[in-house]
Amino acid sequence: MTEAILRIRNLRTYFFTRRGIVKAVDGIDFDLRKSECLCLVGESGCGKTVTALSILNLVDSPPGRVVSGEIYYDSLNLLKCPPDQIRRIRGKEIAMVFQDAQSALNPVFTIGDQIAEQVKLRPEVNQREAKEQVINLLKEVGMPIPEKMIGYYPHQLSGGMRQRAMIAMSLSGDPQILIADEPTTAVDVTVKGQILDIFSQLKSTRQMSLLFITHELGIVSEIGDRIMVMYGGKIVETATVSELLNNPKHPYTISLIKCLPDITQVMGRLESIPGTVPSLINPPSGCLFHPRCDKAMAVCSKEEPPPFIVAEGRTVFCHLYSRPER
């Protein structure tokens, strides 16, 4: 097994609001290994984005705060870093691609200028070299005619091109880890495929580690190596992609996969999971999923499920798998 480049232990990020404490991320552990693509999957509001922002120390404070946990990059605990050092890590070691490139690019600068920001920070780079590097970066993400495109403003580009520019921008610091927060949500289906291709290409050419956040299981099967399913600020299941898709263990994962439309069969209504995402201010007791779970048992509403290792590298947080031992 390759070594972990990012280790997250017992991360808890809470938001202290007037209505109460929102436990957006509540005690998660995971490792991101070198040059793998780890997918983080879950419904809206389950804490995926907050996890990503916590890694970069970008949680808005107040109201948010990382209340406990450790995030190790190499041997460095990012949560204990002074602001100056974490700034050096952002973009250079760990970079992030945002969901909506339209709003994540500054409307008053050309994309060339914006990508060059990071490149120019290197002391040995002069103006001309910086421009060359920007063009190379744009080429790498498959931007057509990059020499011309660097003079364009974000609003002059199509959604796909903007997303490419955004990716090029995040690559400009030559990071080891790329966190992609739903990078395909704002683009249409054909572009989605191209963007995914860019990511898998980057993974192999740059030996980068990817933390890919998405809510679409379809994407995961294309790009992911391993997958984590998140529910209500907690991880409920970790597995390799093929195992998880073919043999889901957690009832939540099972129902998620059931919700995927299958184009080979004529179906009536699409499946959906009954109920709604639990309130994170006032979460249900025990397992967070038990009110919506069709296999719920008495113990589910009382005790929080501990991790059960069902196979090598495969963890499920569900009481169903504790029964045989009892």
Add this chain to the structure above:
Amino acid sequence: MTNRLKSTRSITRKVDRVKNLAFIIAMVLLVTTLLLDIFVIEMIFDLLTYLYIALGLLFVRYGIPLLYASRRLIQYYWQRAIKNKLAVGGLVFILLLILLAFIGPLFTVDPTAVNFDEKNLPPLGFTIEESVYKIETKQFITSRITGTSEHPLGTDDKGRDLLAMIVSGTRVSLQVGLFATGIAIILGTLIGVSAAYLGGKTDNILMRFTDIMMTFPFFLLLVFIVFIFGPNLALIVIVIGLTGWTGTARLIRSESLSLRTREFVMASKALGASDRRIILSHLIPNVISLIIVIATLSIPGVILAEAALSFIGLGDPSVASWGMILKAGQQNLDTTWWVAVAPGIMLFLTVLAFNFLGDGLRDAFDPRSNI
């Protein structure tokens, strides 16, 4: 990799470092000359000149790069603004004024030259009747005085050429208007953007400070300061600048508050940009249109404030500002009416021109208006 993490070199661009260094050296030089000037030798320049040089340096270091960075925005708005005829008229008038202030004094006579033989001459094309007591004949004779082409706008009661006075007054009024507004805009923008971006306690402290400054009757303060330190144009400019930023700060803050939550600020942070960098290169270029409008609309207020101050007799007596001429003229309004009318018209037109331009720019910058 550990080496990469531990590198302590500050993250500043090479170009920026050179620029910063040049800027700091220039500023230090300026302050040294100023100190030398005050304590060692007699004044080489007056205080106002130092202020101009300092503001000029600031503009070259920060203003020009900012304007250059937002050139597309400015170009776009420019095209919208020139569709407004009144605004273009205002701009043309202002440009002419600036030209007049710069090269006008080269063509006019000395505005301070007193000549009692030619006092109270009416403007060119006007004729007045004047009763003069002749000592030789011991009787009043009525003589008709016609304006001459030597003094196209006439002369005042000390025989000073009014045209020359107006031209030198243009310089004073524009200086006061531009530089006091310059100081106010810089302060207001920095305070407004910082308050919005840093938020929390900093925001609270800065905005309460703004509130306190707002409640302060600035004209009274101005009168007070002139009373204590004596009338000095540089002082007046500085005081107007240091008290006039409050409205700007509030407007800029409210505009930046919505910008702060935009994703590109977060994206820039995620790529390792510093707070200073985000404020200077992401927030301010996005509010530059607002800054230009506020600046244009606040210049006439400042010019009027200086005129009012001169009018009540608290202006700098060593410079012939429009307010000073106006004040001198209004005492003899029944006889030598032209002395007060000329600066009055100039003030009126200048204020109107800035207001037209400002209104035009505001309409051009307003995304909801369809020009």
